[in-house]
Amino acid sequence: MRILVQKFGGTSLSTPEARKHAIRQVKHALEQQYRIAVVVSAMGRSGDPYATDTLLQWIRDNGDRLPERETDLLLHCGELISAATMCSLLRSEGLPAVVLTGGQAGIVTNDDFGNAQIVMIEPDRVRALLDAGHVVVVTGFQGRTKSGDITTLGRGGSDTTATALGAALKAERVDIFTDVNGILTADPRIVENAVPLERVSYNEICHLAQNGAKVIHPRAVEMAMQGNIPVRVRSTFSDEEGTLVTAPEAAQGERPVQDRLITGIASVPHITQIQITAPEGQYDLQLAVFKSMAQHRISVDFINVNPSGVVYTVFDSEADRAHEVLHKLGLEARLTRNCAKVSVIGGGMSGVPGIMARIVESLTSKDIPILQSADSHTTIWVLVQGGHMEAAVRSLHDQFQLHLAG
Numbered sequence: 001m002r003i004l005v006q007k008f009g010g011t012s013l014s015t016p017e018a019r020k021h022a023i024r025q026v027k028h029a030l031e032q033q034y035r036i037a038v039v040v041s042a043m044g045r046s047g048d049p050y051a052t053d054t055l056l057q058w059i060r061d062n063g064d065r066l067p068e069r070e071t072d073l074l075l076h077c078g079e080l081i082s083a084a085t086m087c088s089l090l091r092s093e094g095l096p097a098v099v100l101t102g103g104q105a106g107i108v109t110n111d112d113f114g115n116a117q118i119v120m121i122e123p124d125r126v127r128a129l130l131d132a133g134h135v136v137v138v139t140g141f142q143g144r145t146k147s148g149d150i151t152t153l154g155r156g157g158s159d160t161t162a163t164a165l166g167a168a169l170k171a172e173r174v175d176i177f178t179d180v181n182g183i184l185t186a187d188p189r190i191v192e193n194a195v196p197l198e199r200v201s202y203n204e205i206c207h208l209a210q211n212g213a214k215v216i217h218p219r220a221v222e223m224a225m226q227g228n229i230p231v232r233v234r235s236t237f238s239d240e241e242g243t244l245v246t247a248p249e250a251a252q253g254e255r256p257v258q259d260r261l262i263t264g265i266a267s268v269p270h271i272t273q274i275q276i277t278a279p280e281g282q283y284d285l286q287l288a289v290f291k292s293m294a295q296h297r298i299s300v301d302f303i304n305v306n307p308s309g310v311v312y313t314v315f316d317s318e319a320d321r322a323h324e325v326l327h328k329l330g331l332e333a334r335l336t337r338n339c340a341k342v343s344v345i346g347g348g349m350s351g352v353p354g355i356m357a358r359i360v361e362s363l364t365s366k367d368i369p370i371l372q373s374a375d376s377h378t379t380i381w382v383l384v385q386g387g388h389m390e391a392a393v394r395s396l397h398d399q400f401q402l403h404l405a406g
Contacts, residue, residue, distance in 0.1 A: 001131070003035045003171040004035070006036060006174075007040075007041075007161070008038065011045065014045070019086070028239075036135045038135060039139075039161050040086055041140050042141070043081065052075055052078050055078055076152060079102075079142060083139045095135055096133055097136075101139045101142065103143055105121075105138045105139075107121055107161065107164065108120045109144065110151075115154035116145075116151035118143060118223075121167075123169050126165070141158045141161060160217060162220065175231075176231060176232065178233065181235040183215050184196055184264070186397050187213075194402070198243065199245075200243060200244075201247065202245060205245050211379065211381070212267045230244060231246070261352065263347065263348075264402065265397050266342075267340055267341065269340045269389055270338070271341055271386075272335055273302075274322060274333050275310075275334040276309050276331050288329055289312075296325050298322050298325070300314055301314070311372060336371065340384055341381055342383075342389060356375070356380060359396065362395045363384070370382045370383070
């Protein structure tokens, strides 16, 4: 039995016309003799009636005192409405369809309400329904605890549901349908000549997603990688195949992922750089700083530690709180607000000399100062002033000739 998991995001379900395209994609896959499990997000985005952010705002406007467990009860309604709507539309086309919540589909999580982790999947009920010829519509973004409470999986949870379910069912592939045709070399709103990538590795898309590309959530990629399940990121509104995410050596004799130096450029705005110089003889500065950030649940990134002090970043929205925490420790911190992290990502850069030189050359030619940098074997990060972010992304995209990728 060939199983395909199709996931439709909020923009793919937000209007009657969009839903028609989603139904067309399901019918097309059935014509190819697949058994189909459909995973759905809540319809639309913030402001739309059933979107997750709209439901969260409803809580804020009505007391803002709902506990996390009860918040998850409310939030799961968005996906349930999407699933029931898809089921009705599929049945109107003469297709046998049935709805399962995440919990009914066998997704068991821990009890970290609002950001639950999947601990196991029991897919027997889904598999039995597929065997019987049903299209199984599963609510994304949610599961259940062992005691039966409804949980939600946090941001990107519907992507995670789809790839986790695909791995449990040993699906041939997971298709992530969205409003763009695959993964591009850069944000097309910044780089006009950004092009879709035909194939990328799990590792490359994880780094792209973690560094600002919003097409698929990194947790979902990790699930797919663990199960060795190929993922296609594609448009609901097109028949083009989009981008295939798979291992560097593709399975089943397919052509391997292209060995290219740089895959894409990603960016994250609204970042504050924090610099702290250690007073002479204060050797526990690093511990004091990062322990205090952790205790106040302030996420830190882009960390440079040296004997004379520390440099790191937080989101602009956390900058004042971080500054206050440091002040209470008696530490003088220098804050540079409104920065942006720009990432150059590529599985082929490991061990290749001259990449950083080309990055510096590219940014210097545009009079863009580099405030901070760091690197790994697949990514080089640079911090720039926020007003320079778009120019930096465009310059680096041109430097590595990514308009010729694909």
